[in-house]
Amino acid sequence: MQLQNHHEAPFPAIVAAGGQTDLAAWLADNRVQVDETLARSGAILFRGFDVPDHDAFDAAVQGYGAENFPYAESLSNAVRINLTPRVFTANEAPPETAIFLHHEMAQTPIYPSKLFFQCVIAAEEGGATPICRSDILLEQMAAEQPELVAKYQQLGVRYTNVMPSENDAGSGQGRSWKSTLGVETVEAAEARLAELGYEWVWQDDGSLRATSPRLDAIRTLPDGRRVFFNQLIAAWRGWKDKRNTPGKSVTFGDGTPIGEADMEAAVRLSDALIFDIPWQAGDVALVDNFLVMHGRRPFKGKRRVLASLIK
Numbered sequence: 001m002q003l004q005n006h007h008e009a010p011f012p013a014i015v016a017a018g019g020q021t022d023l024a025a026w027l028a029d030n031r032v033q034v035d036e037t038l039a040r041s042g043a044i045l046f047r048g049f050d051v052p053d054h055d056a057f058d059a060a061v062q063g064y065g066a067e068n069f070p071y072a073e074s075l076s077n078a079v080r081i082n083l084t085p086r087v088f089t090a091n092e093a094p095p096e097t098a099i100f101l102h103h104e105m106a107q108t109p110i111y112p113s114k115l116f117f118q119c120v121i122a123a124e125e126g127g128a129t130p131i132c133r134s135d136i137l138l139e140q141m142a143a144e145q146p147e148l149v150a151k152y153q154q155l156g157v158r159y160t161n162v163m164p165s166e167n168d169a170g171s172g173q174g175r176s177w178k179s180t181l182g183v184e185t186v187e188a189a190e191a192r193l194a195e196l197g198y199e200w201v202w203q204d205d206g207s208l209r210a211t212s213p214r215l216d217a218i219r220t221l222p223d224g225r226r227v228f229f230n231q232l233i234a235a236w237r238g239w240k241d242k243r244n245t246p247g248k249s250v251t252f253g254d255g256t257p258i259g260e261a262d263m264e265a266a267v268r269l270s271d272a273l274i275f276d277i278p279w280q281a282g283d284v285a286l287v288d289n290f291l292v293m294h295g296r297r298p299f300k301g302k303r304r305v306l307a308s309l310i311k
């Protein structure tokens with residue numbers, strides 16, 4: 001495995017099981033070390049532990065011991081199925097659909113700080129989870145186009161998404177507005193949107209077009225590192241289904257369009273920075289959602305990768 005190295009930290013960090021193959025116990029014993037490594041590297045791949053199924057994965061996440069970020073409470077636009085209160089299928093989108101790099105739920109005002117992934121079944125072909133250091137991406141963008149980075153910093157970004165009235169598992173962002181907002185009625189949906197600062201327009205077919213409030217496109221972490229913390233690449237390249245058109249999903253925070261020229265460097269540089277997690281069954285990965293973007297490569301055959309989010 002050819003690891004990357006950024007600011008003298010391997011990316012990702014690898015933890016290979018030694019004598020102890022119980023990942024739940026290992027994480028409980030080594031939490032401080034794990035958090036230090038995660039802060040430096042942004043991602044850790046745990047390999048060789050005994051984590052065959054979603055129950056073992058749930059136990060491992062509980063061994064780590066941080067507070068759960070439940071899918072039901074999130075504004076994620078992906079269709080997911082909970083297997084335990086903490087563990088869900090990563091995305092029900094079809095195999096040929098690429099999910100481009102993003103910080104989890106950065107298109108909403110509510111996001112998790114960390115993500116766990118577990119591979120139950122590795123795809124026959126493809127299906128890697130690409131990850132990308134967002135601080136390094138922003139350093140490279142700023143070196144090339146400082147004015148553009150300053151513009152993103154100043155203006156922020158707004159996201160527009162059309163949510164169906166019922167879940168559409170054929171789409172990477174097919175979660176219904178009822179599920180997304182945790183409501184049953186139009187009135188309750190509007191109350192929730194207003195509370196979150198969204199603007200919205202109901203469509204003739206019962207779907208809901210919602211535009212987020214201004215959200216930061218660049219975030220400064222407590223240690224001073226700046227990251228390209230948003231969903232711009234995923235929205236720009238990938239929010240495509242019968243309701244959504246890529247390129248129409250994002251604007252700057254003042255409502256002006258984000259054009260090809262505004263996205264070219266982010267797309268090109270992030271592609272070059274990708275590390276593809278080469279899944280083997282039983283692998284677990286821990287990703288710092290503030291420092292590292294992730295996505296999903298298209299695949300062939302059966303693939304089962306589960307996820308669990310930390311508040």
Ligand code: FE2
Binds near residue numbers: 102103104105294
């Ligand atoms: Fe994601």
